[in-house]
Amino acid sequence: MTTLLQIKNVTKRFGGLTAVNDVSFSVNAGEILSVIGPNGAGKSTLFKLISSFLSTSSGEVLLDGQRISNLAPHVVARRGVVRTFQETTIFRAMTVRENIIVSHHLRSNASLWGFFWGSRAARADEADFGASADAIIEFLGLESIRDEMAATLPQGHLRALGMAIGLATDPKVLLLDEPFAGMNHDETMHMVDLVRRLRDERGVTVLLVEHDMPAVMKISDRIVVLNFGEKIAEGSPQDIQNNEKVIEAYLGSEDAAIGM
Amino acid sequence: MQKKNLVLIALFMALAYIGVPWIIGVSGRTDFYYTLTSVALLSIASGGVWLTFYIGRINIGQGAYALAGGYVSAVLMTQYGFSFWASLPLAGLFCAGLAVLIGLPILRLRGVYFAMVTLVLTEVMRLTALALSITQGAKGITSIPLPGELSVFGVTLVPDFSTMENPKVGFYWMAVTLMIIAFAVLWRIVNSRLGHLCRSLQQNEELASSIGVNTAYLRVIAYAISSFFGGIAGASFIAISQSIYPSSFQVVDSVNFMLNCFLGGLGYVLGPMLGTLMLYFGWDLLFTTGKYQLLIYSSLLIALMLALPNGVLSLLDRKKA
Numbered sequence: 001m002t003t004l005l006q007i008k009n010v011t012k013r014f015g016g017l018t019a020v021n022d023v024s025f026s027v028n029a030g031e032i033l034s035v036i037g038p039n040g041a042g043k044s045t046l047f048k049l050i051s052s053f054l055s056t057s058s059g060e061v062l063l064d065g066q067r068i069s070n071l072a073p074h075v076v077a078r079r080g081v082v083r084t085f086q087e088t089t090i091f092r093a094m095t096v097r098e099n100i101i102v103s104h105h106l107r108s109n110a111s112l113w114g115f116f117w118g119s120r121a122a123r124a125d126e127a128d129f130g131a132s133a134d135a136i137i138e139f140l141g142l143e144s145i146r147d148e149m150a151a152t153l154p155q156g157h158l159r160a161l162g163m164a165i166g167l168a169t170d171p172k173v174l175l176l177d178e179p180f181a182g183m184n185h186d187e188t189m190h191m192v193d194l195v196r197r198l199r200d201e202r203g204v205t206v207l208l209v210e211h212d213m214p215a216v217m218k219i220s221d222r223i224v225v226l227n228f229g230e231k232i233a234e235g236s237p238q239d240i241q242n243n244e245k246v247i248e249a250y251l252g253s254e255d256a257a258i259g260m
Numbered sequence: 261m262q263k264k265n266l267v268l269i270a271l272f273m274a275l276a277y278i279g280v281p282w283i284i285g286v287s288g289r290t291d292f293y294y295t296l297t298s299v300a301l302l303s304i305a306s307g308g309v310w311l312t313f314y315i316g317r318i319n320i321g322q323g324a325y326a327l328a329g330g331y332v333s334a335v336l337m338t339q340y341g342f343s344f345w346a347s348l349p350l351a352g353l354f355c356a357g358l359a360v361l362i363g364l365p366i367l368r369l370r371g372v373y374f375a376m377v378t379l380v381l382t383e384v385m386r387l388t389a390l391a392l393s394i395t396q397g398a399k400g401i402t403s404i405p406l407p408g409e410l411s412v413f414g415v416t417l418v419p420d421f422s423t424m425e426n427p428k429v430g431f432y433w434m435a436v437t438l439m440i441i442a443f444a445v446l447w448r449i450v451n452s453r454l455g456h457l458c459r460s461l462q463q464n465e466e467l468a469s470s471i472g473v474n475t476a477y478l479r480v481i482a483y484a485i486s487s488f489f490g491g492i493a494g495a496s497f498i499a500i501s502q503s504i505y506p507s508s509f510q511v512v513d514s515v516n517f518m519l520n521c522f523l524g525g526l527g528y529v530l531g532p533m534l535g536t537l538m539l540y541f542g543w544d545l546l547f548t549t550g551k552y553q554l555l556i557y558s559s560l561l562i563a564l565m566l567a568l569p570n571g572v573l574s575l576l577d578r579k580k581a
Contacts, residue, residue, distance in 0.1 A: 051470065077472035085470070091463040102456045105470035113480070115453040126453065169471050 003013040004029040004205055005050070005081070005173055009060055010059035010069070019045040021229040022059070027100045027173070032199055032206045034216045036240075037226035038249060043209045046226065047175055050207070051083040063173070065227050072108075075257065078106055082174030084179075092151040096142060096161055097133055101148055102128040103168035104129040140194065156187050163194070167202070180215045188212060192219045218242065227250070276436045281429070293428040295499065299493060299540050300435035301493045306444045306490030306520035306532035311446060313526050314455075315482045316444020316462035317367065322490045323514035324385035325355040329491025329499040330508060333400040335394055344407035345418075348495050354493030356484040363483040367476070370465075378407030382514045389506040400505035407434075407499055431500050438496065439533070442489055447529045449485075456483060490517075523564060 005027040011133065012020040020042040028237060035043050048054040050061050052071045061069040068076050073083075091099050107129070138148055140144045140160050141258075150161060159179060166174050167171035181196065192215055198204050206213050210216050217237040225233040225240060227249040233240055240246055277416045284292050305322050312319035329351035334341035336350060356549065366377045389395045406421035407430075418434070423428045449455055460468040461475055498504040516539065524535025546553045568574055 053466070053470075054550075072474075072476075073469040074474045076471050077470055082472075085467060085471050089462055089467050091467065092295065093463055094459065098456070102453075102460050102473040105457065108453070112454055112457075112478075117449060117453065141389060165467070165471060 001028040001031075003027070004031075004064065005207070006062040006065075007046075007050065008060050008062065010046070010049055010061065011057045012042075012049055015059045019229050020049065020226075023226065023229075023231045024059075025224050025234055026229065027205060027207055029201065029205055030199060030217055031221045032195065032208070033140050033222050033224065034220040035207065035209050035224045036211075036213070036216055036225060041226040041228040043226055044177070045208055045229075047083060047207075051081060051175055054082070056188060073153065075133075077169060077170060077171075080170075080173035081175065082166050082169045082173070083173055083175040083177065085177055090150045090158060090161055090165065092149075096150060096153070096157075096164075097137065097148050099128045099161060100133040100136055100164050100168050103165040104132060106169045107132075133168065136167050139197075140164050146200040155182060159183075160194070163198070167198070168179070171204060173197075173207060175206045176206060176210075178210055179208060180210055180212040183212075188215050191215075194217060261445040261529055273440065273478060275434070275442070281432075286338065286417055288452070292430065293426075294500075295540070295544065297428070297432045297435040298497075299312070299440040300432075300495050302540065303515070303533040303536035304439055304492035304496075305490045306517045306536050307442050308486035308493075309517045310521045310526065310529075310532040311449070311458075311486045311489075313521055314462060315341075315458045315479055316370075316465070316484075318371070318375035318518070319378050319483075319486065320375055320511075320514050320518050321381035322486070322517040323509040323511065324381035325377075325487040325490030326494030326497070327361065327373070327382070327504075327506075328358060328391065329355050329511040330493035331389060331395050331401070333495035334404050334498055334504045337404055341392075344405070344412075345497055350491060352488040353493035355494075356488040359484045359487030360480055363480045364476075367479045367483060379511065379514070382509065382511045385511065386506045395506070400501040400503060400508075404502045404504070406578050429576050431496075432559060435496060435516070438492060442492070443529060443533060445459045445485075448507070450529050462560045504561065510549045519561070521571075523561070523571060525573035526542045527570060528573040528576075531571050531573050540573065 003026045005024060007025050010020055010023050011018065011054075023042075023046065025098050035046060037043050045054065049056050049069060052075070053068060053074050055070040059069075063079055063081055066079075068079055068081060081230065091102065091173050094102065098130060108125045110119055113124040115125075137143055137225060140163065142157070142164065150158070163176070163179070176195070180191055182193060195206055195208070196219065199206055207244055208219075220237055222235060223233075223237055223240045225246050227241070232249060233243045234243045234244070271556060280296060281294075284290060305326055308325075309322045310321070324535065332351040332354045333347040334533045336347040337344060342350070342492040362381070364376060369377060390397055395401065406427060407418070408422075409416055410418040418430070421430050424430045449458070455543055457468075457473055460471075460473060461478060463474050494509060498508065501508075520535035520539055521532045522535070523539060524531030543553075543557055546557050564572070
């Protein structure tokens with residue numbers, strides 16, 4: 001297995017608070033890796049560091065051996081590391097299809113100038129994006145809401161749309177921010193299946209942050225556990241469930257029980 | 261749909277180029293030439309402001325670029341012997357370049373913070389014009405020549421304005437032509453992928469950058485185009501008045517450019533054009549009410565915004581729905 005993404009001694013300090021402290025792990029190509037931890041463990045901050053929405057205080061993130069930390073977010077996206085957001089982050093005043101089409105930006109060959117004049121490359125791009133958007137809509141089973149305004153969609157569909165937006169960028173690594181939050185059992189199982197297919201059929205490496213322990217145990221190849229900004233464990237779902245440090249961390253917090 | 265649009269465009273151009281001069285000829289109201297020229301030029305500046313709205317920024321600083329464009333054109337003509345036709349695009353380009361320099365730092369701001377900074381720009385530009393020697397301070401620049409002949413490869417496109425029987429008609433044609441070009445550019449931006457990208461910025465900048473859009477670059481480009489329009493409008497205006505002073509464009513003008521967009525509709529390319537026409541004529545029509553003019557005018561504006569918060573053109577959507 002080849003290492004695709006490497007997080008090396010990453011630290012992030014906000015003033016006196018160390019949100020992420022000297023965290024290192026690597027993600028293999030074609031893997032589904034989950035980052036879990038109690039509230040305030042630094043999971044979201046770590047995600048923002050990987051996607052360069054925040055810059056690191058020290059340490060670095062490498063993709064295929066090249067540094068991607070402390071760049072602009074759109075540059076990191078261009079390299080193939082794309083972050084999806086929680087469900088409210090979509091283009092609200094566009095239809096589902098428009099949302100997906102505009103997200104093909106990274107694949108465009110034409111320049112902005114070319115798009116203004118409607119150059120041959122621009123028209124080829126437009127046709128290409130439309131076809132690809134339809135393929136993604138089919139892949140995620142969103143045909144029934146293709147032309148709905150995004151603002152009017154229920155939560156489950158929004159989550160799927162967020163994933164569609166991520167897929168449209170043709171990422172190497174997709175960072176999913178709590179993809180199962182607020183879903184019932186059936187919806188969660190559907191989503192778990194979808195994330196698997198993302199990896200199996202589209203070859204996308206998936207890194208996800210999640211609270212839903214049963215889902216995490218079911219879906220992950222490996223799990224990294226953070227507590228108070230530090231990595232306390234890393235391993236297969238089996239290892240993590242039996243790890244004493246992890247059990248202690250979760251028993252210490254009142255909101256989540258590790259699903260065993 | 262496409263065909264219907266073409267017919268509407270042809271009708272509009274026939275009205276602007278043939279209809280209006282005919283009506284003015286019949287009614288003898290030649291003062292309308294000046295009014296409509298002003299409306300056309302102001303709507304170009306408003307169209308620029310509208311584009312910054314389209315990327316999600318409230319721009320109350322277009323007066324600064326109109327003033328800068330006016331001064332660039334005036335200085336080039338009176339001190340360096342440029343023709344008006346050469347100074348016009350240069351004024352636009354100067355403003356676009358200025359907008360890049362100013363925009364790079366301030367476009368990081370959002371919402372009311374960006375608006376506040378742009379509000380100051382007009383005043384900064386006025387004070388700059390007062391202080392510099394090249395703009396001749398409070399005296400301003402006067403006796404700017406009328407636009408000369410514009411010819412390409414010996415073919416006269418526009419005759420020398422000073423030889424025209426009525427230069428007002430010449431200015432009217434020029435302003436309407438510039439306006440049509442400006443709005444054609446806007447329409448093309450909005451209806452190509454560029455518009456899609458602008459809307460993505462307007463609706464969610466974080467998500468836009470996470471799908472790989474260079475948001476900072478796109479914002480600066482849009483702001484530069486917006487200011488280019490401001491510069492063109494300013495330069496055209498001073499060609500008509502043949503003079504420019506630091507007070508030629510003030511904060512209140514900047515506010516009006518923004519109001520034109522609000523009133524016409526931020527979601528429609530033609531919004532700023534319609535808004536400018538209505539505001540300009542509305543103000544003129546209320547002239548007869550004397551000292552109550554401003555009171556009635558502002559009350560009407562408030563009422564309109566309450567009734568049609570998405571602008572007058574949103575009536576079209578309402579009919580469809």
